[in-house]
Amino acid sequence: MATDDFRFERKLLPAGYAKPEVLALIRQHPSGFREAYPPRWVNNLYLDSPGLDDYNDHVAGLAQRSKSRIRWYGDLHGPIPKPVFERKSKQGTVSGKRAHSMPPLALNGSLVEHKLRAMLSELGMEDPVWRCLDQRQPSLINRYHRHYYLSGDGRVRLTVDSDLAFYAPDHTTAALASRPPADCAVVIELKYAPSDSDCAADIANWFPCRIARCSKYVLGIEAIRHA
Secondary structure (H helix, E strand, C coil): CEECCCEEEEEECCCCCCHHHHHHHHHHCCCCCEEEEEEEEEEEEEEECCCCHHHHHHHHCCCEEEEEEEEEECCCCEEECCCEEEEEEEECCEEEEEEEECCCEEECCCCCHHHHHHHHHHHCCCCHHHHHHCCCEEEEEEEEEEEEEECCCCCEEEEEEEEEEEEECCECCHHHCECCCHHHCEEEEEEECHHHHHHHHHHHHHCCCCECCCCHHHHHHHHHHCC
C-alpha cells in the first residue's frame, strides 16, 4: 500500500454560514485559493471491530489511533467500479493514510457483511487489505459533497464538505439518513505539511471561526445510534 507523507489536518466549523457564503469567503481569501478539482460526492464505508475499538479510540482522543474505510465517488447506490480501501492513521498531531485498490463492489439499499466477505475472498489471505479487514465489519456509511481548493502558493490544500448524511450499513435509503449537528453542517479542512504550519495558521486565522475537533466517523456513529 502506498503511504502519503504525514501532514496536519485542521478543521474549521463556520457555524451560521451556509455553503454559498463559505465558498464566497474562500474566493475572497488573501491566500488566493483556486479550485484544484471539480466538486464531487464522496462516499465512505467504515469498518470497525465488533466492539467499535476505532470509534472508542477517537472519542478518547488517543494520540495513536486509526480508522479503516472503503471510499468511492459519485452515486451512493449501484455499481462501484473502483472502490479504494484506505487505512488512515493518526500519530500525535499528524495524520497519514495508506490506499489500496479493491475489486468492484455494489451497494443497492444495503451492504450486509457477507457481501464484504465475498469481496475479500477475491483478494486472498496474503493481501494487506484482507489481513487488515479480517477482524472488522461494516459500522457506518457516510456521504458528503466536497469542494477542493489549493492556495496560490500551492502550500495548503483546503476542502469544503457539506450535505453530510450518515447511514447504518444495512439501511442506506434516503428516508433513513441521519444528519450531523447544525454546527457541523459545513466543514472546512486545511491540509498541509508540518513545515507550512505558520502559513496555515495565518490562513486559518483569517476565517471568522476557529479550529475545532470534528470527526465525521464519530458524528456518524452517534447519529445512527440515536436515529
